Amino acid sequence: MTSVKPDVERGLGSPTQDNNKPDDNFLNHARQGSEATDSTRHPQYPTDEQGREIVNWHGAEDPDNPFNWSPKYKWLITITTCFISILTGLPAGAYSAGNTYMEQDFGISQDRQPWLTWGTTSWNIGAAVFPLLFVPLTENSGRMSGYFISYIIFLIFLVPSGIATDFATMITTRFFGGGASSVAINIVGGTIADIWKGPAERSVPMSIFGMTSVVGIALGPFVGGAIQTNETTIDWHWIYWIQLIFDGAMLPVFYFVLRETRGDVILARRAKRIRKETGRKAYAKSELESESVLTMVKVSFKRPTKMLFTEFVVFAFTLWVSFAWGLLFLFQSSIPQTFSTNYGFNTFQGTLVQLAISVGAIIGTIINPFQDRLYLASAKNNKETEGKPVPESRLYFSIPGSLLFTGGLFWYGWTSYPGVPWIVPTLAIGCIGLGIYSIYMATVTYLTDAYEKYASSALSAASLGRNAFGAFLPLASQNLFNNLGYQWAASLLGFLALVLSGVPVLLFFKGQYLRSRSPFIAEATFEEGDSDQLGKTNKIERSRGMGGPNGQAKPCDPTIRRKKAGIA
Numbered sequence: 232m233t234s235v236k237p238d239v240e241r242g243l244g245s246p247t248q249d250n251n252k253p254d255d256n257f258l259n260h261a262r263q264g265s266e267a268t269d270s271t272r273h274p275q276y277p278t279d280e281q282g283r284e285i286v287n288w289h290g291a292e293d294p295d296n297p298f299n300w301s302p303k304y305k306w307l308i309t310i311t312t313c314f315i316s317i318l319t320g321l322p323a324g325a326y327s328a329g330n331t332y333m334e335q336d337f338g339i340s341q342d343r344q345p346w347l348t349w350g351t352t353s354w355n356i357g358a359a360v361f362p363l364l365f366v367p368l369t370e371n372s373g374r375m376s377g378y379f380i381s382y383i384i385f386l387i388f389l390v391p392s393g394i395a396t397d398f399a400t401m402i403t404t405r406f407f408g409g410g411a412s413s414v415a416i417n418i419v420g421g422t423i424a425d426i427w428k429g430p431a432e433r434s435v436p437m438s439i440f441g442m443t444s445v446v447g448i449a450l451g452p453f454v455g456g457a458i459q460t461n462e463t464t465i466d467w468h469w470i471y472w473i474q475l476i477f478d479g480a481m482l483p484v485f486y487f488v489l490r491e492t493r494g495d496v497i498l499a500r501r502a503k504r505i506r507k508e509t510g511r512k513a514y515a516k517s518e519l520e521s522e523s524v525l526t527m528v529k530v531s532f533k534r535p536t537k538m539l540f541t542e543f544v545v546f547a548f549t550l551w552v553s554f555a556w557g558l559l560f561l562f563q564s565s566i567p568q569t570f571s572t573n574y575g576f577n578t579f580q581g582t583l584v585q586l587a588i589s590v591g592a593i594i595g596t597i598i599n600p601f602q603d604r605l606y607l608a609s610a611k612n613n614k615e616t617e618g619k620p621v622p623e624s625r626l627y628f629s630i631p632g633s634l635l636f637t638g639g640l641f642w643y644g645w646t647s648y649p650g651v652p653w654i655v656p657t658l659a660i661g662c663i664g665l666g667i668y669s670i671y672m673a674t675v676t677y678l679t680d681a682y683e684k685y686a687s688s689a690l691s692a693a694s695l696g697r698n699a700f701g702a703f704l705p706l707a708s709q710n711l712f713n714n715l716g717y718q719w720a721a722s723l724l725g726f727l728a729l730v731l732s733g734v735p736v737l738l739f740f741k742g743q744y745l746r747s748r749s750p751f752i753a754e755a756t757f758e759e760g761d762s763d764q765l766g767k768t769n770k771i772e773r774s775r776g777m778g779g780p781n782g783q784a785k786p787c788d789p790t791i792r793r794k795k796a797g798i799a
Contacts (some may be wrong), residue, residue: 273505276513282514285599286502291605295501297492305426309436311488312419315378316440317447318478319385319412322392324451324585325470326350326405327563328578329461332467337398345709346398351560352702353402359698362417363408363535363691367527373496374418374425375489376782379482381414386399386479406411412515416444420675425492431621434603441672442596449664452563453670456582535691544681544738544745544752545689548669549696551734552674554727555636557700562588564708566660569717575651587657591664595632599672603626606676615743622680623742626735629673632796636666644721673735685751699701705760760768 244451276284288296297305330347333339339346369377388408395401419440427433455470491497495517505513538545567581576584602625609624639662646655678689738745744753 244458273509273511273513279519282512283519284505284511284776285519286498286505286513286515288498295497297494298428299499300426305775307488308426308490308492309423309439311485312378312422313440313443314481315382315485316416316419316443317450318474318481319382319415320447321451321454322389322405322408322446322471322474323354323412324563325455325458325474326451327355327471327567328455328582330469331578332459333398333401336396336467337401339398341709345564345706348396348564348705348708350405351563353406354412355382355407355698355702356558357406357410358413359695359702361495362694363531364416364528365410365414367531368524369418371496371499371521373491373493374422375491376687377418378415378485378489382409382478382482384476384486385411385415386482389471389475389478390457393468393475394607395468397465413694416447417694419443422492425494430603431607431726434600437676438596438599438603438672439579441668441675442592445592445664445668445671446589448559449585449592452567453581456579460579461605507530531691532690534685538685538688538751539695542689542692542749542751544742544749545678545692546739547734548674548678548798549693551633551731552670552693553696553700554704554731556668557704558640558663558724559588560701560705562660562663564705565712568709568712569647569656570653573647573717574653577655584653584657584660587660588664588667591661591666592668594661595665595668595672598628599669620680621676621743622746623739625676625680626673626739626742629669629735630732630739632666632669633672633728633732635662636670637725637732638665639666640721640725640728644718644725647717647721673767675741677738681746681752684754689751772782 274289276286278284292299294300330341334341334346341347366377367380385408388404388411391400392408393406396405420437423436423440427436427563454474458465458470458473459467491500494514498515499518502513502515502518505511539549540546562585567576567578570576570581570584605623605627606620609621610618612618612622613622639659642659643656643663646659659744673692674693678693679686682689711723714720715723
């Protein structure tokens with residue numbers, strides 16, 4: 232009897248998916264008809280102590296392994312899933328284009344309180360909560376079910392928004408729509424990790440995904456404003472109907488283009504097929520290590536919350552990125568307010584100005600691969616772990632990006648005068664967009680590198696903060712700019728941004744020291760020599776689309792280590 236080695240072949244337990252396509256060996260044997268025996272169609276796998284076969288990849292070139300798919304198809308999947316990220320993010324901002332008309336139809340006065348902003352608040356509360364509850368449920372079902380269930384729910388809740396006759400309906404439907412949208416977007420990062428191996432291959436795909444995360448929200452007001460350009464013939468409800476028609480038409484396209492990419496789900500399906508066709512006791516490792524849904528959901532809530540309040544690195548990055556993300560939504564109300572007052576811009580003209588945020592994010596996407604090159608080059612000088620890039624090298628571009636974000640706020644505020652050409656504060660908004668993108672990418676990549684096995688819990692903590700600020704910071708926009716004036720309101724935000732700009736500087740110089748004192752990082756670090764940072768990890772982390780390398784944790788009893796760290 233052969234024992235299973237603890238370090239499995241590439242891809243087992245990684246966040247990859249199943250394409251349900253037999254490999255070349257299976258096809259060859261199928262052509263031989265009835266002469267192909269069970270043993271030739273389904274080769275024997277190593278067994279564990281209980282005599283169960285542990286199904287794995289058929290060598291390094293197994294065509295079922297998503298890492299081995301053709302670059303063209305990988306790019307097709309990447310672009311398609313990033314497009315899903317944009318489509319599901321658009322309603323977050325498109326909502327604001329209908330404010331004037333909702334105010335009339337719903338009989339809501341915006342003079343003293345920004346009541347309509349609660350629609351944005353509701354969306355972001357759903358976006359904060361739903362991924363913690365539902366993304367772990369994709370652990371056994373795979374990414375395809377996660378995409379399509381969340382996308383269909385997203386489409387369903389566009390319908391009541393399109394027929395809403397009262398504000399209570401709008402707030403309720405946006406809560407569920409925002410939640411479903413966030414679940415779909417959360418899965419995209421995992422899909423990219425499924426098919427692109429290692430940080431070098433993932434550089435450009437992850438840059439594009441980061442861009443779509445920002446642009447999907449920033450484009451929303453423009454899309455909504457474009458639909459409302461002829462308000463005399465098109466009711467504001469068409470903001471949602473047109474999105475529903477287009478997004479719904481894309482559903483069959485997504486179905487035929489996408490396939491399961493998650494490795495442990497691929498192997499589990501392969502094992503089930505072997506059991507059904509041969510009666511052999513063959514199992515994927517993920518089947519034997521399955522946890523109850525209740526356990527997964529509990530950990531999904533508990534661990535990110537604990538990390539947020541006990542890990543300084545997580546807390547600092549969360550505060551930094553949350554403020555930037557909150558301003559992304561705050562500007563959806565601030566820009567129309569400023570440009571309508573100073574330049575007489577109508578709703579659609581104001582949404583054109585908001586495109587500057589998207590332009591800034593696109594510029595950041597173009598620049599980001601150079602940041603990744605510096606990150607990979609840092610491996611040569613890593614004294615902590617030889618041959619492995621230094622997490623702090625993820626922050627090179629975020630430091631000037633954060634300062635550009637801060638400067639853009641002062642620039643925007645102190646050029647918001649009627650006598651100053653409109654293009655001047657618009658350029659400032661572009662700088663703010665570039666800063667938001669650089670802050671977002673630095674947070675995602677640094678927390679992933681620093682926390683490895685617990686990266687998704689760290690990122691979930693940051694996501695909670697981002698969406699919380701996105702929910703409640705916009706509520707302050709109207710009173711803030713009315714009471715302080717455009718100049719000092721923007722300056723107040725600029726001073727806060729300046730203080731938070733110290734986060735990347737502090738982590739750049741003291742990050743190694745802070746990481747060395749973290750119990751979570753001590754338990755989460757993988758063995759040296761692991762080639763891929765998004766492979767084997769615990770099931771809760773894999774379900775969110777993040778993970779660690781295709782190896783084991785450092786040789787220490789993990790239970791003891793977790794208890795010492797207070798993690799278990």
